[in-house]
């Protein structure tokens with residue numbers, strides 16, 4: 287298997303609104319190596335979701351180039367999986383049928399019913415939900431629902447997993463639990479992960495590097511390498527140092543940085 291890189295160069299995106307054009311992304315260039323974990327942080331409205339949606343092929347772009355493994359991205363594909371803040375499960379389908387929904391048309395035809403069931407079971411096992419195969423989404427907690435949607439996105443083994451504030455709707459403890467879970471999946475499956483989050487600690491805890499975006503229009507302001515061994519300790523000196531330098535990008539007032547950085 288060759289090195290698959292995601293390459294974004296000079297990407298611009300403008301929405302045409304009634305009031306006029308709104309430039310949301312400006313000159314975004316970013317190269318993500320295969321199996322790299324990249325976190326993206328930025329204030330609400332700076333274009334993070336738009337960027338991920340473009341990479342997913344769910345949104346058009348007028349300017350620039352996005353290549354995955356040398357091929358231009360223009361439409362959704364099974365090489366990329368996406369996870370949203372809400373789990374987006376079908377409430378009328380049980381867990382195993384929700385997960386099976388992620389299987390490609392090709393594999394739906396190729397695999398027998400039994401093989402599909404086995405595949406779904408293996409993936410549910412990966413996140414410890416095999417006993418919940420016959421449960422409906424409403425019978426699961428928020429964290430469990432999000433696990434199911436992760437599994438649904440993983441079942442075709444995408445090269446790139448795009449996570450758009452995936453734990454934003456979860457309580458703080460479940461969030462930390464889910465961060466461990468994603469780290470474990472990443473270490474096990476070794477895929478490329480692109481995580482958008484407004485949680486700076488989450489970005490540092492998970493990412494090989496943190497991309498900081500600025501707003502109106504969204505640009506890449508700075509990039510910080512997280513040169514800490516995993517699993518990371520949120521109260522270590524290195525972690526605090528990185529948290530401080532990210533906060534500095536958001537707050538000019540040094541006392542705010544000192545308050546939050548400990």
Ligand SMILES: Nc1ncnc2c1ncn2[C@@H]1O[C@H](COP(=O)(O)OP(=O)(O)O)[C@@H](O)[C@H]1O
Nearest residue numbers: 301303310328329330331332333334335336337
């Ligand atoms: N489909 C759309 N049509 C028009 N404007 C949009 C659309 N999607 C997003 N926007 C605008 O683009 C900007 C960036 O949105 P978004 O990418 O969702 O930001 P973020 O995810 O960083 O909060 C916002 O001002 C938003 O209102």
Ligand SMILES: [Mg+2]
Nearest residue numbers: 334335336450
């Ligand atoms: Mg968003």
